[in-house]
Amino acid sequence: MIQVDDVERPATPAEQAMIDEIRSGTPPFPPAA
Amino acid sequence: MNKVGLWLVKTQTIGTAVSSIAVTNAFSADYQNYWVLVSGGAASTTVNLNLTLGATTTGYYYAGWNSSMVVDSLTASRAQNAASFVAAGTGTTSRIMANILLYSPFEAEETVAIYNNNISTTGGSSYALNGFLNNTTSYTDFTFTTSTGTVTGGTIYVYGIRD
Numbered sequence: 001m002i003q004v005d006d007v008e009r010p011a012t013p014a015e016q017a018m019i020d021e022i023r024s025g026t027p028p029f030p031p032a033a
Numbered sequence: 034m035n036k037v038g039l040w041l042v043k044t045q046t047i048g049t050a051v052s053s054i055a056v057t058n059a060f061s062a063d064y065q066n067y068w069v070l071v072s073g074g075a076a077s078t079t080v081n082l083n084l085t086l087g088a089t090t091t092g093y094y095y096a097g098w099n100s101s102m103v104v105d106s107l108t109a110s111r112a113q114n115a116a117s118f119v120a121a122g123t124g125t126t127s128r129i130m131a132n133i134l135l136y137s138p139f140e141a142e143e144t145v146a147i148y149n150n151n152i153s154t155t156g157g158s159s160y161a162l163n164g165f166l167n168n169t170t171s172y173t174d175f176t177f178t179t180s181t182g183t184v185t186g187g188t189i190y191v192y193g194i195r196d
Contacts, residue, residue, distance in 0.1 A: 001048070001049075001050055001051045001052065001183070002051055002052060002053045002054075002055070003047065003048045003051040003053065003054045003055065004055040004057065005045065005055065005056065005057055006045075006046070008048040008049065008051060011052070011053075015053075018088075018090055018178075019052055019053055019178055021090055021116050022083050022085060022090060022116045022117045022178045023083075023178065023179075023180055023181065024116070025083075025112065025115050025116045025117065025119060
């Protein structure tokens with residue numbers, strides 16, 4: 001689900017593609033232990 | 034009273050199990066610079082909140098560091114022409130947070146972002162990053178996208194900083 005202001009709804013295919021693109025560039029967290 | 038320094042422009046409650054939150058009409062000609070604060074809520078797992086402006090998913094440049102709270106590690110983090118300002122906020126199963134200073138998002142010039150936050154767990158980490166968006170687009174909206182999982186609850190506050 002995505003949210004635009006107060007409206008929550010399923011992502012459209014284009015919106016999901018954008019989310020996937022943004023997520024693909026996220027580096028891993030540094031070591032925890 | 035001289036001038037009010039911060040003016041609460043918009044408040045947005047985060048919904049239930051959402052992977053992205055778009056906030057519209059946040060920026061305008063009323064203010065040149067903004068402070069975006071996120072607090073409360075929780076994430077489904079440890080997440081980064083990646084920030085994008087408008088519909089732009091390219092041209093984000095940033096540099097800084099992240100460091101573990103558990104082991105001695107200091108990792109440089111940088112990106113060129115990335116799809117977002119990565120880790121502009123963070124989330125754990127206990128809280129969501131973001132502390133972002135945005136310069137000129139509405140102006141027809143490069144937007145600069147300065148942000149720092151942490152993963153507030155005993156095995157967590159700390160971030161300090163800043164960068165810019167390499168275009169001269171005027172923005173009114175922004176979006177937080179989780180690096181994985183979802184977020185529930187919490188509030189996004191957008192403050193205009195008076196000149």
